[in-house]
Amino acid sequence: MSLPHHPTIEPFAIEHATLATGDEDGRSIPDSTVVVDEVGRIEAIGPSASVSVPSGYHRLDATGKVVSPGMINGHIHTNSKGLPGNPKNQTPAGQRRLVRLLRSLPGQIFMYFNSKSNIETMLNSGVTTVRSVGDIGYELTWLRDEIRDGILVGPRIIPAGPMMSIPDGHGAPLSALESATPEESRHTTAVNIAHGVRAIKIAATGGVTDSQVPGEAGTPQMSIEQMRAICETAHEVGIIVAAHAQSRQGVYNALKAGVDTIEHGCPLDDELIGMFLDNPLTLRGYSALEPTLSAGLPTAFLTKETLHMTEIQLDNSIPIAKGVVVGARNAHKAGIKVGVGTDTGVPYSMAYGTWREMDLLHRYSGFTTAEAFHAGTQVTAEIIGVSDITGSLEVGKSADLLVLAENPVDNLRTLEHPLMVVAAGHPIFRPSVKRYPEIESTLDMIYSKPL
């Protein structure tokens, strides 16, 4: 049996909608029509009076509704839904048990189906492009291929595979390949590239989720020389590099090595700001920030019992979560590109919760609603390297669209319930996700408070 490599799509038009462009100034355009062709691209877009819909195309009347670009999430993990887990699995012994299980063939098949389910949740929540930044194995490259080839409908995936860490470093061994020297780091990077990844993730510092001692998160782990070797290997084939970094020294080291996106971050001083804005060792000459407020902020409000975290994990997290909020504000003010990533899978960052990251940038880090929506569409497309194909509403770009009840610039929460999702031209007419009402009401309650 042969499956279609380039699936054809029933072409259609969405007529008489208000366009929410995702531009920084929140520009919207009334009574517009978007035409989607048979290969899933935007064929025409403009005032309904001047766009003609070819005969034979399906026509959807969206009078009173809003069409926007699909959301883009630049920092996901698909091994978990985001429900609080068992902190015992996060010890090195627990991870070693799990890694043996999950890297076996049945384990990989389990991870594939687990990831597939979380990816479907993201799609139904209105996310049309994702970058993974630390997977157990190569399950997301399989899903990427199936979606690209039209076997599955899903978001466009930029997969990272396992991240790069030092021996016993953050993410190791469960979701990282370990290396101790620049030569070994070049090798582990090349292994991932050979498996088809299109993103590389480094653990520059310790992290919260697997911390075993006070102050571990943010403590520099990988050397600048190792990170430089990784960046050189990735950049050579046009792949951008993300680094988990949760302290000034960690962010400094990663920027110095030429990392393209800093994940999480810290309060930024003038020296760091200068390095972000002009970073000649990166692929594009600058570094961007993905603060992932959704990951850390719950720990600033909730108890360790609610979060299912150990006291050490919680103590590690709180100062970092607060620093990251300040860092996002500093970056925004300084004109550093700030992207949307949720770190889905950590406790209380749900697979369907991408919209919340924009809401948090607005509530806590000084973004207008227009700037937050711009971050979650056009900016994240740019910083993860897909702005030539998606992120905005333009002829020739992939038809990655949402039909919404309201304009996100007026109410970001409208993104929580898209009426329709279009991913590379594939329409999902009644998107639905399984929500956890208790988690949602807890998040609504804590995020109504100041930090």
Ligand SMILES: [Zn+2]
């Ligand atoms: Zn992460």
